[in-house]
Amino acid sequence: MEKIPILKMGDFLLVTVQIDLYDRLALNLEADLVNMINKHQAKGVLIDISAVNIVDSFMGRILSNIAQMSKILDALTVVVGMQPAVAITLIELGLPMTGVRTALNVEKGMELLKRNRILDSEEEETTSTDEDDSAE
């Protein structure tokens, strides 16, 4: 049984989909990914679909589902490297995937995740200082 590997890179998880996703595989990926986010307390998930040439509405839904699930688990999902044909297909299927962040390639996706992480930590700092202020 084929399996899509999920790699851990610091705070982030990296998923590279190298084959066309069929339904079973996509469902397994969804379950595995959610478990991994929980296990490693990941803050970001990067899904590279540059090798995917065929999508259907199911796959589009799985991607949005993954994005929403990780959001609940406090991780940001970035889908990178979408082929133009795939993007057009998803739009024509009426799946604009509004909840999913996207980037052109892995490099830019990583940048986006890191920037988001820095913003997050800054916010945490300010809220903690605010609490300190109020404590004084």
Add this chain to the structure above:
Amino acid sequence: MAAKITVYQALNKNAKKLHEDWLTQQMQDEGLREDLISNEELRLESEEFLKTFLAAIKDDLLEDSNSSNFDKLNEMLAGISINRARHGFSPRETGYYIFSLKQAIFKTLEKEITDLKKLYTEILRVNKLIDSLATVTFETFIRGREEVIIRQTNEISDISTPVIQVWDNILALPIIGTLDSSRTQVVMESLLMKIVETESTIAILDISGVPAVDSLVAQHLIKTVSATRLMGAECIISGIRPEIAQTIVHLGIDLSGINTKASLSHALRFAFQTLRLEVRKKTDKTAS
């Protein structure tokens, strides 16, 4: 004896003369385009056609122009008229090619068939046949012209959607003319390909050249923007004219999720801000 002569025999006997007559008829027409076809070419073409024509009416079955006898003739005629359509002949000129043959044939028949009643019926038959040939001519002529139009339409849609890289990571796409679904497809594809190629993060869609926006066009625009987003790039729509803004709001189209700017320069400025770039006037050090 002379009264029993068939149309084929009459014409075949006078084939040379018929050819000459036909050519004279064609030359007489003031619309003859000597710049498009030389006399020599016309002579050869007519001779060839006449030969095929005579072969087709050999069995004296003039009524049924759909019979297999006429296949070759129809094919040849189609070839001639498509060729003429492509070379820019007018319908009149192409039509006259076949109608002038009628005159030439009548002239020959008049001479060969002395019995008036027989002459009348034969002329009617030939007339009918040539009319059906003329129909074929016009049909194929128009088809030829339509092919030209389709080719030009494709060319226009290809050249009218240039994707320009205006800066590192910034693409501009001026859209000129009406956006229909086939054109949106071309626009979207070329934009997305260019995004991949140049690794751009911002695309500016300038619609100042779009004459009108209806709900369909707006839908196409939204699709393009969403597809760009899926690729991981941001899309800005610029050049929305006041009338178009009015229409969009009156139609109840929601563009709130899309970045819109008044002009291409504003969109570019916004893109610079997003990419944290700054354009400044060069300060002259010697002056201060």
